[in-house]
Amino acid sequence: MNSTSPTPDPTDTARGDDNSNVATPPSRPSLWRDMSTSEDWWAIWCAGLLLAISFAVVWFGQPDNLSELLAASRANDDVTEAAAETVNKPISETPKLMEGAGVSTSEGTVSDDTTETLSASDLASETEAVAEDAVETKEESYEYTSPLKPFLSKPGKWTDNPLDAISSTWTGTLGVFLVIAALFAFANQTRGKSASAFLTAFPFVFLLATLAYWMSGQSVVKAYNLEYALWALLVGLIISNTVGTPDFLRPAISTEFYIKTGLVLLGAEVLMSRLLALGLPGVFVAWLVTPVVLITTYWFGQKVLKIQSKSLNMVISADMSVCGVSAAIATAAACKAKKEELSLSIGLSLGFTVIMMAVMPAVITALGFDPILGGAWLGGTIDSTGAVAAAGAVLGDEALEVAATVKMIQNILIGVTAFCVAIYWVTFVERDASGPKIGISEIWYRFPKFVLGFVAMSILFSFLYSSLTNGPELINAMIGGSTKTLRGWFFCLAFVSIGLETNFRQLLPQLKGGKPLVLYVCGQSLNLILTLVMAYLMFKVVFADTVTP
Amino acid sequence: MSDHDHSFRKSSCRVGALVGIVSLLSIVWLVILPAYARQPKMRQHLRWLDDQGIDPSAMYYTELEVMEDILAKQRLAEIRRKSP
Numbered sequence: 001m002n003s004t005s006p007t008p009d010p011t012d013t014a015r016g017d018d019n020s021n022v023a024t025p026p027s028r029p030s031l032w033r034d035m036s037t038s039e040d041w042w043a044i045w046c047a048g049l050l051l052a053i054s055f056a057v058v059w060f061g062q063p064d065n066l067s068e069l070l071a072a073s074r075a076n077d078d079v080t081e082a083a084a085e086t087v088n089k090p091i092s093e094t095p096k097l098m099e100g101a102g103v104s105t106s107e108g109t110v111s112d113d114t115t116e117t118l119s120a121s122d123l124a125s126e127t128e129a130v131a132e133d134a135v136e137t138k139e140e141s142y143e144y145t146s147p148l149k150p151f152l153s154k155p156g157k158w159t160d161n162p163l164d165a166i167s168s169t170w171t172g173t174l175g176v177f178l179v180i181a182a183l184f185a186f187a188n189q190t191r192g193k194s195a196s197a198f199l200t201a202f203p204f205v206f207l208l209a210t211l212a213y214w215m216s217g218q219s220v221v222k223a224y225n226l227e228y229a230l231w232a233l234l235v236g237l238i239i240s241n242t243v244g245t246p247d248f249l250r251p252a253i254s255t256e257f258y259i260k261t262g263l264v265l266l267g268a269e270v271l272m273s274r275l276l277a278l279g280l281p282g283v284f285v286a287w288l289v290t291p292v293v294l295i296t297t298y299w300f301g302q303k304v305l306k307i308q309s310k311s312l313n314m315v316i317s318a319d320m321s322v323c324g325v326s327a328a329i330a331t332a333a334a335c336k337a338k339k340e341e342l343s344l345s346i347g348l349s350l351g352f353t354v355i356m357m358a359v360m361p362a363v364i365t366a367l368g369f370d371p372i373l374g375g376a377w378l379g380g381t382i383d384s385t386g387a388v389a390a391a392g393a394v395l396g397d398e399a400l401e402v403a404a405t406v407k408m409i410q411n412i413l414i415g416v417t418a419f420c421v422a423i424y425w426v427t428f429v430e431r432d433a434s435g436p437k438i439g440i441s442e443i444w445y446r447f448p449k450f451v452l453g454f455v456a457m458s459i460l461f462s463f464l465y466s467s468l469t470n471g472p473e474l475i476n477a478m479i480g481g482s483t484k485t486l487r488g489w490f491f492c493l494a495f496v497s498i499g500l501e502t503n504f505r506q507l508l509p510q511l512k513g514g515k516p517l518v519l520y521v522c523g524q525s526l527n528l529i530l531t532l533v534m535a536y537l538m539f540k541v542v543f544a545d546t547v548t549p
Numbered sequence: 550m551s552d553h554d555h556s557f558r559k560s561s562c563r564v565g566a567l568v569g570i571v572s573l574l575s576i577v578w579l580v581i582l583p584a585y586a587r588q589p590k591m592r593q594h595l596r597w598l599d600d601q602g603i604d605p606s607a608m609y610y611t612e613l614e615v616m617e618d619i620l621a622k623q624r625l626a627e628i629r630r631k632s633p
Contacts, residue, residue, distance in 0.1 A: 074625060074628065157604075159583065159586045159595065160583045160586065160587070162578070162579065215574075215578060216606060218578060218582050218583075218586075219586050219595050220582045220585050220586050220591065220595075221582065221606070222604060222605060222606045223591075223594060223595060223598060223605055224605070225605040225606050226606060227606045227608055228606070229608070238567065238570050238571070239567070242563050242564075242566040242567035242570065243560075243563045243564060243567050244563070266609070269609060269611045274610075274620075277620075277623055323609075324608070325608050326608050326609050357605065384605075384606075384607070384608070385607050385608060385609055385610050385612070385613060386603065386604050386605040386606050386607030386608070386612070386613060387605050389601075389603045389604075389605070389607070389613055389615055389616070390598065390603050390605040393597075393598075393601045393603055393615075400601070400615065400619075401619050404610070404613065404615065404616055404619055405619060405623075407610065408610040408616060411609055411610045472624060476617075479611055480611070480617075484609075484611050484612065488608075488612075491608075
């Protein structure tokens with residue numbers, strides 16, 4: 001984050017012909033040298049390599065008849081869906097439903113002719129039996145998964161027996177360890193650091209990350225939305241604030257490198273085609289309110305609360321208005337925030353998410369909102385994606401679907417947010433207000449390049465998703481079978497590293513005057529009001545007739 | 550007290566703090582949380598989350614099992630719209 005930010009040089013100016021001062025950069029490393037040594041570029045290379053391999057495995061590993069298998073599976077889903085409806089419908093409606101789905105009985109396809117020859121009770125029992133058979137065959141639905149999936153995983157969920165978390169996932173965890181160790185050792189060596197020092201330290205850091213995953217995998221901990229980031233941070237903090245972080249671990253404590261690599265991997269999950277999943281109402285709720293709240297909260301923090309650290313102000317604003325921890329990570333990296341600022345933002349977000357997850361469904365029920373409006377409100381306001389789903393499910397399936405989809409659309413906003421914040425930061429915040437304008441080359445020099453990788457991966461995989469035959473299945477298999485897992489490990493390693501580098505005393509000044517808390521509360525209040533108004537307008541007034549979840 | 554003694558006491562305190570915190574966390578994770586998970590109300594809630602395919606600690610939509618079902622449903626509807 002802030003460790004690599006170049007600082008502007010006030011003497012670094014030249015007067016242009018139009019009498020306006022434009023900064024010109026001093027001699028800087030060539031692009032080639034920058035690309036072969038800088039952390040930002042290496043994050044792009046590492047994540048790009050992982051994505052290329054993951055996609056190649058999925059692409060070359062697909063069965064020859066994938067299209068046929070998927071078509072048969074969809075037909076099976078149609079039958080199952082119609083059958084499930086049949087079980088719950090009055091007998092008089094069943095023939096039409098079954099015919100529509102092309103369901104065949106032992107007598108042949110259900111048609112008007114057969115209904116004439118069967119008695120009502122015969123028909124009822126026949127169709128019900130077929131319907132139940134069809135529902136049972138749902139498990140046979142085909143889903144293409146990456147061949148890499150068994151070799152890449154993280155400790156799973158456990159309730160009573162702690163060993164449940166690793167009994168079925170230890171090979172996948174070992175696989176992740178080997179992949180990251182090999183890749184980062186190579187990257188370190190190429191960047192002029194010691195691969196052997198990294199390889200000596202990395203097993204211990206990875207072990208701490210595994211411990212954090214294990215802690216977050218306990219069912220009760222998961223149910224309260226206490227994400228692995230929190231435990232990774234805690235594990236690192238405990239060591240650094242008791243016995244101290246041993247020096248030999250330092251070569252593997254690479255917070256920024258892990259975060260940037262994880263973010264470029266995350267880019268592949270930011271699929272633009274998901275944007276219209278709920279049509280225009282979803283876009284308005286998620287993409288209109290969110291930037292307004294983000295900008296207003298940032299402005300409020302600067303002008304009213306006068307928060308000294310602009311990066312802390314921005315990270316809290318993005319974390320609260322976009323989608324919690326993932327947005328905080330992306331924005332913190334884009335605006336080069338301090339590690340303690342990211343930790344504080346995440347702590348605030350998780351604390352409020354636990355409260356909102358429990359309180360909001362009760363408020364919605366008490367106010368008598370319908371599930372669609374309630375779901376949209378939840379999706380646009382609760383920070384964490386998992387907590388949105390949990391709160392939505394309390395209100396029913398409709399609310400769950402709308403809430404989760406609105407949140408997903410907001411998730412996609414991460415890429416745009418990170419890009420815009422990075423541009424704003426290098427153009428306005430890092431510039432001396434009384435100094436001259438900075439030129440394009442200076443903006444390029446200061447711009448965090450990994451954000452380009454993040455956006456590029458988002459565009460590339462959105463294109464592949466939409467344009468390839470069976471693109472959605474291939475990209476989903478790639479994400480679900482490998483890149484999502486690796487991205488999670490990179491973030492977990494990053495938070496362990498933050499903990500190992502942080503002293504509790506460094507966190508305390510950030511809480512000075514309770515301003516971050518006030519900022520969060522005010523921003524979230526605005527978010528609650530604006531999202532409710534917009535959700536009501538979109539789902540109940542403007543598009544009331546067209547919205548069907 | 551010599552510097553050596555002072556340093557030894559300080560490092561002993563640090564190791565003691567680490568052992569104390571680790572012991573406390575071990576009790577919470579290995580005893581209290583599993584016991585809480587066994588409470589009928591909590592057990593019911595955990596089963597409900599499992600049935601719904603919801604992981605409340607999911608950080609991104611791709612980590613949410615229920616989202617796969619929702620997206621699959623939406624994709625099926627889209628395919629039906631394109632080729633009814």
